[in-house]
Amino acid sequence: MGDKANAHSGAAGRAPTADRPSAVRNVVLVGHSGSGKTTLVEALAQTAGAVNRAGRVEDGGTISDYDEIEHRQQRSVQLSLVPVEWGGYKINLLDTPGYADFVGELRAGLRAADAALFVVSAAQEADAVAASTRAVWEECAAVGMPRAIVVTHLDTARTDFTPLTELCAGLFGGDDPDAVLPLYLPVRGAEGADGHAPATGLVGLLTERIFDYSTGVRREDPPDEAQRPLIAEARARLIEGIIAESEDETLMDRYLGGEEIDLGTLVEDLEKAVARGSFHPVLAAAPAADGGKQGLGTVELLELITGGFPTPLERAAPAVTSPEGASRPELACDPEGPLVAEVVKTSSDPYVGRISLVRVFSGTLRPDETVHVSGHGLTDRGHEDHDVDERVGALSSPFGKQQRPLAQCVAGDLACVGKLARAETGDTLSAKDAPLLMEPWAMPQPLLPLAIEAHSKADEDRLSQGLARLVAEDPTMRLEQNQDTHQVVLWCLGEAHADVALERLRGRFGVQVDTVPHKVSLRETFGGASAGRGRHVKQSGGHGQYAICEIDVEPLPAGSGIEFVDKVVGGAVPRNFIPSVEKGIRAQAARGVAAGYPLVDIRVTLRDGKAHSVDSSDAAFQTAGALALREAAAEVPIHLLEPVAEVAVLVPDDYVGPVMSDLSGRRGRVVGTEQAGPGRTLVRAEVPEIEIGRYAVDLRSVSHGTGSFDRTYARHEAMPPQLADRMRGQERRAS
Known part of the structure; x- marks a missing residue:
């Protein structure tokens, strides 16, 4: 790994294939928006021979041609797979969005991968690096996923590799910063007119060789005398870091005793430490210069992936159960084993239909076979629970807008599957006679509400189907049909996520919608005891209506609902x-008595009334009950009740003060704080839901993108009088 011969494997014109798990490497690229992940993927594909020197595929498109929305917004919004071949290995590069709103796509990429490349831009502020990547780094560490760091944008003025590697060691090294060290140092070329010297090559710290990319083709040279002292210092630290992770406990003593450790031993120990996730090398990479076919550091990075990152055989598969929940033995990554695969992404193509990106964990998936699809039952997010058999369509390997056919997909590999009409993201594909269900991965909760209405009658007819297809593709989105406010609400992860949802409804599913203000579920209650008389008497010829009832109403504690008590005596x-x-009273309570919100937390006592032997009826007494309740409401203040949420906000310690101040400004009550790991605090508060409709966006601003929160309904509480009057005024104007 790193400094091997300049092996090269082209894959242009055909789909890279693998016939065994050991020939596969699944790598997810993680990094802040703008860090250069997609550009790096294109550079690796060009070096591997998958695209031409202009970064184009055969049809004239590029490998980043996935979604029209991405072109318009100039940023990645979904997980993309780019398979390439290098040195006899198939490398599945999983490019993830860097923007926080699309963390669901990142989680899907982590699920499908066996190792992660953290892409850090030398041109970005340190805060951006820390805020956007540390949480994901810790998430990978928790499951032992191997990680390496790639520094990009070294061709930008006023960038420096060394301080950035030290920053990464501090952020990601934890208690052992020597576990995060560079394998190469950039070699600068001649200074330009702006005084900036771009990186033109790399020096290998283990081999002490220079790899020159200045011509667009990697060339190996010896270092000059001026470079040797700089190499020696960094090389010594790297060797000590590798030896510290070696399984050979005698190696450190031998090294400190002056023994020269041979290169083969160092490379072997380095590869083992990287594969088990205990050492994290730092590399540098950049696209090829104009006319070049190999970008800076791309050969070294491909060699790291094939030599240092683990095969699917070395990574434990997620746990499986039967669809009924019975435990099953741990899966082995065996092409001859039982079929178990998982849908990690679902998308729609206007010509092909639904396409499912699948990671095969066991067995071999083949076209035209019938499989069992087991769903996870995310009914709270609008996802249908199902256990059905489906016929697999064609298997293909994506490359930009192309879909290249595959004959099969073995355990450990990824492929696109066509025509799975019922399968959704997170579903399990298994043998129809032995169905299994994989343990689901953690999906973030969508906490930004987007209320929508069909733009026209024609859109209304298509809305239900369009929304169903939209949430089938994106399990981080929740669809709600609110029975209290009668609104259709899409719960999203942020504004960008919401914008993409609306654009997909319009462009992909042909549904035009309008956004409307989101309403919270308000309630009404009596501000004191009262009495009312309902008189419904009509005798205008023919069969008349006659019903009179008298009631007493008193408020009850929050959460009591509506109680009805019968105290009628003498058969009145x-x-x-x-x-x-009672039915009439409850129906009127559901409609409200002041501002049109449901009435709750009262006791209604029926104490007297009158009836007519001929003209009294069920309908008449329902009407009388409703009239009595309205009359009672007119005699006392009616309080508006608003829902209050229990909010738990997780932030770095530096942002606890601003977060607590912000919550107080939202009429929130902070009920406590607690430590939630090194340098992080959990702030618990109770906040009116009307004040946190946009909190998913606002918290990101307050905490510089480092905070997260969840919320649960607690209860309804009386709204302040001034705010209640304003809400009533808004209702009157709307009606």
């Missing part, structure tokens, strides 16, 4: 009409 209201009175 016949027994068969007492349920009618």
Whole structure:
């Protein structure tokens, strides 16, 4: 690894294939938006011979031609797979969006991968690096995923490799910064007119050789005498870092005793330490200069991936159960084993239909076979729970807008599957006679509401199907049909996520929608005891209507609902009409008595009334009950109740003060704080839901992108009078 012969494997014109798990490497690229992940993927594909020197595929497009939305927004919004071949290995490069709103796509990439490349831009501020990547780094560390760091944009003025590697060691090294060290140092060329000297090559610290990329083709040279002292210092630290991770406990003593450790031993120990996730090398990479076919550091990076990153055989598969929940033995990554695969991404193509990106964990997936699809039952997010058999369509390997056919997909590999009409992201594909269900991965909660309405009658007819297809593709989105406010609400991860959802509804599913203000579920209650009389008497010829009832109303504690008490004596209201009175009262309570919000937390006592032997009826007493409740409401103040949420905000310690101040400004009550790991605090508060509709966006600003939160409904509480009056005024104007 690193400094091997300049092996080269082209894959242009055909789909890279693998016939065994040991020939596969699944690598996810992680990094802040703008760090250069997609550009790096294109540079690696060009070096591997998958695209031409202009970065184009055969049809004239580029490998980043995935979604029209991405072109318009000039940023990645979804997980993309780019398979390439290098040195006899198939490398599945999983390019993830860097923007926080699309963390669901990142989680899917982590699920499908066996190792991660953290892409850090030398041109970005240190805060951006820390805020956007540290949480993901810790997430990978928790499951032992091997990681390496790639520094990009070294061709930008006023960038420096060494301080950035030291920053990464501090951020990602934890208690052992020597576990994060560079394998190469950049070699600068001649200074330009702006005084900046671009990186033109790399010096290998283990081999002490210079790899010159200045011509667009990698050339190996010896270092000059001026470079040797700089190499020696960094090389010594790297060797000590590698030896510290070696399984040979005698190696450090031998090295400190002056023994020269041979290169083969160092490379072997380095590869083992990287594969088990205990050592994290830092590399540098850049696209090829104009006319070049190999970008700076791309050969070294491909060699690291094939030599140092683990095969699927070395990574444990997620746990599996039967669809009924019975435990099953741990899966082995065996092409001859039982079929178990997982849908990690779902997308729609206007010509092909639904396409499922699948990671095969066991067995071999073949076209035209029938598989069992087991769903995870995310019904709270609008995802259908299902256990069905489906016929697999064609298998293909994506490359930009192309889909190159595959004969099969072995355990450890990834492929696109066509025509799975019922399968959604997160579903398991298994043998139809032995169905299995994989343990789901953690999906972030969508906490930004987007209320929508169909733009026209034609859109209304298509809306339901369009929304169903939209949430089938994106498990981080939740669809809600709110019974209280009668709104259709898409819960998203942020504004960019919401924008993409609307654009997909319009462009992909042909549904035009309008956004409307999101409403929270308000309630009404009595501000004191009252009494009311309902008189419904009509005798205008023919069969008349006659019903009179008298009620007492008193408020109850929060959460009591509506109680109905019958205290009629002497048959003033016949027994068969007492349920009618209650039905009328409850129906009126559901409609509200002041601002049109449901009435709750009262006790209604029916104490008297009158009936007519001929003209009284069920409908008449329902109407009388409703009239009595409205009259009682007119005699006392009616309080508006608003929902209050329990909010738990997780932030770095530096942002606890600003977060608590912000919550207080939202009429929140901070109920406590607690440590939630090194340098992080969990702030617990109770906040009115009307104040946190945009908190998913605002917290990102307050905490510089480092905070996260969750919320649960706690109860309804009385709204401040001034705010309640304003809400009533808004309702009157709207009606």
